[in-house]
Structures are given as C-alpha cells and as structure tokens.
Amino acid sequence: MVSLTIDGQRVAVPEGTTILDAAKKIGIDIPTLCYHPDLEARAVCRVCVVEIEGQKLLQPSCAYPVSEGMVVHTNTPKARQARRMAVELMLARHPQGCLECIRNQSCELQALAERLQIREIRFERKLRDLPKDESTPAIVRDPDKCILCRRCVAMCHDVQAAGVLYPTNRGVDTVVTPAYQRAVSDVSCALCGQCIHACPTGAISERDDTEAVWQALADPNKHVVVQTAPAIRVSIGEEMGLPVGTIVTGKLVSALRRLGFDRVMDTDFTADLTIIEEGNELLHRIKNGGVLPMITSCSPGWIKFGEHFYPDLLEHISTCKSPQQMFGALVKTYYAQKMGIDPKDIFSVSLMPCTAKKYEADRPEMRSSGYKDVDVVLTSRELGRMFREAGIRFEDLPEDEHDDPMGISTGAAAIFGATGGVMEAALRTVYEVATGKELGALDFVSVRGLDGIKEATVDLDGMQVRVAVAHGLANAKKILELLREGKAPYHFIEIMCCPGGCVGGGGQPIPTRMDTRAKRGEALYLADRSLPYRKSHENPAIKEIYRDFLGEPLGERSHHLLHTHYTKRGKYPWLSS
Amino acid sequence: METPEVEKCRTGSSGQPDEIDSILEKYRGRKDALIPALYDIQKVMNYLPESAAVKVAEALEVPVSKVYGVATFYTLFSVKPRGKHIIRVCESAPCHVLGAMNVVKELERELGIKVGETTKDGRFTLELTSCLGTCGVAPAIMIDDVVYGNLTADKIPHILSEYR
Structure with a gap:
C-alpha cells in the first residue's frame, strides 16, 4: 500500500493506483474528459490536471500513479485555471450546437462546461467545417464535434479489434477518420457502435430513424408491428429515468401500445426459434461430419466483422438468421397469413440494443417474405426519444403482456441478450433433444459472466461437447485465430460482438460501461428465472408454428425463411469494388 | 509535361x-x-x-x-504524389523572424504554385517544415537533402536553376 495526501486527507491505496482513483476513494471527483474507465488512459485532454507538491508542472491525475508521501492538491486556482483553459480551447473549435445535438443532455463536454462554470470563451471561434459521414445505415460521424480525445480509437482498436478509426494529420489539423479519409461504408467496420459509447460528444452517433416510425404509426393503412429484443427490456428503463438493470418488460409493452403500435410482439419468440433451428443444425453437423466448430450467428456486428476479417471461416457460422430477421421473415408470411393481412400493408419495426442491426435489416438477402422483412430498426436510444416526446412516463405505466402469436417466449430467449446466453439456451435444448432425457440443472454458470473468453464441456450422454463463448471482438479474434490455425478444440462457439453481449450493444442507453453491462446482464438472468418456461423447445407457440407452418426444424420452409448466407468482404473491401 | x-x-x-x-x-x-x-x-x-x-x-x-x-x-511522409524535388521551408520562429515568409512568397511566385502544391511539370513540391536545426543560418530551406541558409528572396531563382 502507498500512503499519500490529497487535499489534506490521508489515503492509502495499492501501488499503481492513479491519483484520480485514489481521490475517488476519499470522495473527491476530479473532472475528466478523455478518461474512460474501460479504456487505457491517454491523458490528452488535460482536464484532470492536479498540483503535486515539489513539481512545477501540473500532472494528469487519470494517468499519474501515486507514490509514497505524495501531497496532491486537486482544487487550486492553478489547476482550475488550466482546466478551464483546456475546455475553453476545445469549445472554441466546437459547433456548440447543444440544442440541436443528438447528445443534448448526455454529452460529457456539455456537462463539463456546466460543471466548470464556463460562462465565456476567451478565444476566437474557429470551426473546422469538416464533412459529415452518413454513408452507412447505422452510424453517423460528425467530426466537427470531435474533441480528439481518442476514446473511439481505443475502443475500435483495443476492445473491438476492427481498427477502423485512427487520428490522422497532426496538431490543429488532426482528425479521426478511417484510412485515406474513406467513408465508413467503404471500410471493414462492423458497425457495432461501440465508438458511440466511447464518444463523449455527438461526434459519433446512431442514424436516427424515428421519423419513419412516426409516419408509419400515423398512417391508417399500415398495420404496424413491433418486436422487442431480449436486451431492451432491461435497458429501456434507463432512458426513462429508472435505475440500471430494472426489468421493464410489461411497461415496455404498454408504452408501445400507447405509442400506437397495432401489435406488440417479441424477438424472444424468434430467439426460441433460433435455438430450435441452431440446436438442430449443430446436432446435424456433429452427426453428419459437417463443418465444426459451429459459431453462432445472432450478432450482426460479429457477422460483418467475420465477413471482413475471417472470410475463410464463414462456413463455420451457423446459417440461422438472427432472431430479428427470423421475426421479420415470419411476420410478413406466417403472421400475415394467420391474421389475414396483406403483407404489403405490414410495417415491421424492431427495437434493438444494436446499431449493426440497422445494416442487417438493409441487407439485400433479408427480403425472404418478398418484402423488406424488417422495415425499420430503432435502437434503445431512439425508442427512449419517442417515449419522451410522447410524454409517456414509465413509473405510471401498467404492466402489459406481449401479443400472440409471436409474443410467447421462454427464459432461454431472455438470456440471449447477455454474453453466454445463446450458448446456455442452446445447451438446454440440445441436451434434451440429443439425449431424450430431462435436464436437471438448467443453469450453465460456467458460460455466464464477463470473462472475455469462457469455456465448458457438456456431457451429452457420453459425448463430450466442448463449447466456448467470446464477447467483444478482440476476444472473438483470439478464438478465431486459434480456429484458423486449426487449434480450436470446440464443437460450438458463441460470439457476441459487443462487450457483455447485447446488453452492452452499441444502441443501448448512454452511458454503457462495464458496470452497466454487468447489471443489465444480471437482470436478464433474473427474468429467466421468473418465467414459466425456461427451455426453448417447451415454448407452446414454437410447437404451434412448427405444427401449423414450418413443418420441421431445418425443413424446406425454414431453409427459405429462417436461414441465410454470408458474403466474403475482405479487410479492404474498396480494393475489390 | x-x-x-x-x-x-x-x-x-x-x-x-x-x-x-x-x-x-x-x-x-x-x-x-x-x-x-x-x-x-x-x-x-x-x-x-x-x-x-x-x-x-x-x-x-x-x-x-x-x-x-x-x-x-510526419511531414516527411506524403500520401499525395509529389514532385521530383521537395522544397521545404522552415516555419519555426527564428526563420520566421528573419523573413521566411518572403522566401515562401518568392518560391510561390517563381514556381507558380502555393505551399502544399506540386508544379505542373512534376519537378517541384513546396512544403513547410518545422525546425531544420540550422537556426544559425536562418532563414533556411531544404531541397531534397541539401540545406540553403541566409536566404533572401533574390537568391531563390539561382538556387532553383540548379534543379531545373
């Protein structure tokens, strides 16, 4: 332990602790901006500077380790002056369009300016007038709002291993971009949106598609159907002012009804369906010498990453569409038939924790109903904006239930939203299908939690099935490199693009950090335990859809509606185009 | 050409x-x-x-x-095509004080290009650079690997003629 004094208070902390963390321990919250608790400190913004006795220069507390006997002052005129100066300089070349900014009230720069009581900016305003990048259906980049903190760069390279964004040029000309100033649509971006969570300002955001949904809701000729992703029910509460990890399934359903959706159904239903199809695909591959290990396919950020970086491994990925796209394909076929509605009059909206889902819905192959299967994807943040604009208050809402026929689901589907959840859900079903025996303990705890890579071996009546789970693309990359070298000793691998799984998706409420990801994940496991059915194959609505419509798993209709194929895109897609 | x-x-x-x-x-x-x-x-x-x-x-x-x-x-790298000869004008304080901007103006006039551009014949690219470490002979320029110091505008045409 190291003892030091901060603002006159003694504190003892482990060696290697930063001044910032030591101060936090005694209730001193030093202002920061480029610091992010989940990313390596880069100490470039100079907002967290403090005075250390015996040192002439101010030091960045986010990166400066404590030492024995150190005497630190965090709140001196010199430190305050330096902080203000740093923030004023940033603001002098920032558009300051807070009122019309997508990050109004969730912007760290705005909050910091308020906290430091910046009332005037002594420097001449010099805007850069850089072009916006709106080249993808998922992510918008507005480099004029960038303060060059480089958090997105750390996220993109260190956590997500995509390495798309990097600072280019230098000094006042620095701009964070893809290589050779290419558009995001040109490069090997997974569209995971984790850069949005890293960004303290509105320089990176989701494409807002709320207007299209408002219009559909106001159109009397449209039958507007909505699906709610597993991870939304434990995160949308945050958009509505509730604590992190509050389960709001029932309130979400009644809020959607109040917005005017004609039918509120559940992606969890098609998550159960995914388990039936994917579980059978796995057993089929094992029995028939198919390509193993098989990798899950529900996470569209992972799919796009795989298409760019591992085009040689695409045969390992399950051909199952994601639950979102299974729902989309069924809502304009099965549901339309059952309800006697012309599919051209159905407007299908999906509520997702994810930006990559917007891209997935736009893929040309995702039109197996003969129409665009999912018309619009909204992230949690966009849905929160719609609820707030409509004046819906979650605390006063009753708890409603999802509509049938695609609204009944199991606990297995709920946990899809957490890392390891798809694997656990699949194992619950695969075990019983393969062995014909009832599974005693349903909880596969070894695949739960936030370790980057988790492994387990499951005994299927004598056959040892080895599984692995990775979340965050840098972790996925480790397993994929092993697989490429022929050294991945698994039958089945779950890959989730985002850290923590979908609960930490790029479309989730701001802030999304490791602690929020963990709390939302725990809530999903709670939801799982509270549901009457916890195994996908026991879902009565699933039994019904196979009986009435699909026939059998992996059958002709499933093949047409529920399975897909992938595209070899390569790391440098612009070279081939 | x-x-x-x-x-x-x-x-x-x-x-x-x-x-x-x-x-x-x-x-x-x-x-x-x-x-x-x-x-x-x-x-x-x-x-x-x-x-x-x-x-x-x-x-x-x-x-x-x-x-x-x-x-x-790094200013020594370029991601754009450049001329056969790279002329770098030092823009740091000592050169600036002793008239680097006059040198830049004369170079721009002689070459018919602005800083950052390349002549149509592909012979010269004109760039600014940070300190060349030759403050004793400021203002200075560097053409390819050769430094020219104590410059005034009237010396420029003669220097360029060596590269034409």
Whole structure:
C-alpha cells in the first residue's frame, strides 16, 4: 500500500493506483474528459490536471500513479485555471450546437462546461467545417464535434479489434477518420457502435430513424408491428429515468401500445426459434461430419466483422438468421397469413440494443417474405426519444403482456441478450433433444459472466461437447485465430460482438460501461428465472408454428425463411469494388 | 509535361510492385517497423499511395488506419504524389523572424504554385517544415537533402536553376 495526501486527507491505496482513483476513494471527483474507465488512459485532454507538491508542472491525475508521501492538491486556482483553459480551447473549435445535438443532455463536454462554470470563451471561434459521414445505415460521424480525445480509437482498436478509426494529420489539423479519409461504408467496420459509447460528444452517433416510425404509426393503412429484443427490456428503463438493470418488460409493452403500435410482439419468440433451428443444425453437423466448430450467428456486428476479417471461416457460422430477421421473415408470411393481412400493408419495426442491426435489416438477402422483412430498426436510444416526446412516463405505466402469436417466449430467449446466453439456451435444448432425457440443472454458470473468453464441456450422454463463448471482438479474434490455425478444440462457439453481449450493444442507453453491462446482464438472468418456461423447445407457440407452418426444424420452409448466407468482404473491401 | 518518374508515382504502381514486396519482406510481422518501412517505400514511390499502405498493413500486421495515421503525422511522409524535388521551408520562429515568409512568397511566385502544391511539370513540391536545426543560418530551406541558409528572396531563382 502507498500512503499519500490529497487535499489534506490521508489515503492509502495499492501501488499503481492513479491519483484520480485514489481521490475517488476519499470522495473527491476530479473532472475528466478523455478518461474512460474501460479504456487505457491517454491523458490528452488535460482536464484532470492536479498540483503535486515539489513539481512545477501540473500532472494528469487519470494517468499519474501515486507514490509514497505524495501531497496532491486537486482544487487550486492553478489547476482550475488550466482546466478551464483546456475546455475553453476545445469549445472554441466546437459547433456548440447543444440544442440541436443528438447528445443534448448526455454529452460529457456539455456537462463539463456546466460543471466548470464556463460562462465565456476567451478565444476566437474557429470551426473546422469538416464533412459529415452518413454513408452507412447505422452510424453517423460528425467530426466537427470531435474533441480528439481518442476514446473511439481505443475502443475500435483495443476492445473491438476492427481498427477502423485512427487520428490522422497532426496538431490543429488532426482528425479521426478511417484510412485515406474513406467513408465508413467503404471500410471493414462492423458497425457495432461501440465508438458511440466511447464518444463523449455527438461526434459519433446512431442514424436516427424515428421519423419513419412516426409516419408509419400515423398512417391508417399500415398495420404496424413491433418486436422487442431480449436486451431492451432491461435497458429501456434507463432512458426513462429508472435505475440500471430494472426489468421493464410489461411497461415496455404498454408504452408501445400507447405509442400506437397495432401489435406488440417479441424477438424472444424468434430467439426460441433460433435455438430450435441452431440446436438442430449443430446436432446435424456433429452427426453428419459437417463443418465444426459451429459459431453462432445472432450478432450482426460479429457477422460483418467475420465477413471482413475471417472470410475463410464463414462456413463455420451457423446459417440461422438472427432472431430479428427470423421475426421479420415470419411476420410478413406466417403472421400475415394467420391474421389475414396483406403483407404489403405490414410495417415491421424492431427495437434493438444494436446499431449493426440497422445494416442487417438493409441487407439485400433479408427480403425472404418478398418484402423488406424488417422495415425499420430503432435502437434503445431512439425508442427512449419517442417515449419522451410522447410524454409517456414509465413509473405510471401498467404492466402489459406481449401479443400472440409471436409474443410467447421462454427464459432461454431472455438470456440471449447477455454474453453466454445463446450458448446456455442452446445447451438446454440440445441436451434434451440429443439425449431424450430431462435436464436437471438448467443453469450453465460456467458460460455466464464477463470473462472475455469462457469455456465448458457438456456431457451429452457420453459425448463430450466442448463449447466456448467470446464477447467483444478482440476476444472473438483470439478464438478465431486459434480456429484458423486449426487449434480450436470446440464443437460450438458463441460470439457476441459487443462487450457483455447485447446488453452492452452499441444502441443501448448512454452511458454503457462495464458496470452497466454487468447489471443489465444480471437482470436478464433474473427474468429467466421468473418465467414459466425456461427451455426453448417447451415454448407452446414454437410447437404451434412448427405444427401449423414450418413443418420441421431445418425443413424446406425454414431453409427459405429462417436461414441465410454470408458474403466474403475482405479487410479492404474498396480494393475489390 | 510530366517526367516519367512522376507519371509512375501518379498511377501508384511505380511499375514495380515486386519492389514494394521485397522492401516489406524484411519487416514482415514487425509492428515496430512502421516508420522505416514507410520511409523505404516512399524512397521508391515518392509518396505513399493507398495501395502501398495496404501492403504495409498486411506485412506488418497493423490496421491500415494506423499506417495512414503515421503517414500523415510526419511531414516527411506524403500520401499525395509529389514532385521530383521537395522544397521545404522552415516555419519555426527564428526563420520566421528573419523573413521566411518572403522566401515562401518568392518560391510561390517563381514556381507558380502555393505551399502544399506540386508544379505542373512534376519537378517541384513546396512544403513547410518545422525546425531544420540550422537556426544559425536562418532563414533556411531544404531541397531534397541539401540545406540553403541566409536566404533572401533574390537568391531563390539561382538556387532553383540548379534543379531545373
């Protein structure tokens, strides 16, 4: 332990602790901006500077380790002056369009300016007038709002291993971009949106598609159907002012009804369906010498990453569409038939924790109903904006239930939203299908939690099935490199693009950090335990859809509606185009 | 009229892709060798086209965004085609005080281009640079590897004539 004094208070902390963390321990919250608790400190913004006795220069507390006997002052005129100066300089070349900014009230720069009581900016305003990048259906980049903190760069390279964004040029000309100033649509971006969570300002955001949904809701000729992703029910509460990890399934359903959706159904239903199809695909591959290990396919950020970086491994990925796209394909076929509605009059909206889902819905192959299967994807943040604009208050809402026929689901589907959840859900079903025996303990705890890579071996009546789970693309990359070298000793691998799984998706409420990801994940496991059915194959609505419509798993209709194929895109897609 | 060298650079192929590959052979898998690799390639190509950056990224196993970031950070690297001769005018304080801007103006007038541009015949590129370390003879410029000091505007035409 190291003892030091901060603002006159003694504190003892482990060696290697930063001044910032030591101060936090005694209730001193030093202002920061480029610091992010989940990313390596880069100490470039100079907002967290403090005075250390015996040192002439101010030091960045986010990166400066404590030492024995150190005497630190965090709140001196010199430190305050330096902080203000740093923030004023940033603001002098920032558009300051807070009122019309997508990050109004969730912007760290705005909050910091308020906290430091910046009332005037002594420097001449010099805007850069850089072009916006709106080249993808998922992510918008507005480099004029960038303060060059480089958090997105750390996220993109260190956590997500995509390495798309990097600072280019230098000094006042620095701009964070893809290589050779290419558009995001040109490069090997997974569209995971984790850069949005890293960004303290509105320089990176989701494409807002709320207007299209408002219009559909106001159109009397449209039958507007909505699906709610597993991870939304434990995160949308945050958009509505509730604590992190509050389960709001029932309130979400009644809020959607109040917005005017004609039918509120559940992606969890098609998550159960995914388990039936994917579980059978796995057993089929094992029995028939198919390509193993098989990798899950529900996470569209992972799919796009795989298409760019591992085009040689695409045969390992399950051909199952994601639950979102299974729902989309069924809502304009099965549901339309059952309800006697012309599919051209159905407007299908999906509520997702994810930006990559917007891209997935736009893929040309995702039109197996003969129409665009999912018309619009909204992230949690966009849905929160719609609820707030409509004046819906979650605390006063009753708890409603999802509509049938695609609204009944199991606990297995709920946990899809957490890392390891798809694997656990699949194992619950695969075990019983393969062995014909009832599974005693349903909880596969070894695949739960936030370790980057988790492994387990499951005994299927004598056959040892080895599984692995990775979340965050840098972790996925480790397993994929092993697989490429022929050294991945698994039958089945779950890959989730985002850290923590979908609960930490790029479309989730701001802030999304490791602690929020963990709390939302725990809530999903709670939801799982509270549901009457916890195994996908026991879902009565699933039994019904196979009986009435699909026939059998992996059958002709499933093949047409529920399975897909992938595209070899390569790391440098612009070279081939 | 473009010189053959510049023509080659503009197309980004330089006519000898194998040469890039052989340069990169000794840097394969070496993430630490980004700057030397870029330096060697620029010597051959005159600048760093995207196609070369992709090859560097593949050989060194670094993202191409980082290759571009480093190539644009250092003024000695260029991601745009440049002339046969690079004229760098020192823009640091001592040169500035002793009239570097007059030198820049005269160079721009003589060459018919602005800072950052290349002459139509592909012979000269005019750039600014940070301190050349020759403050004793300020204001100074560097053409390729040769430094010229104690400059005044009237000395410029004669210096340029050596390169024409």
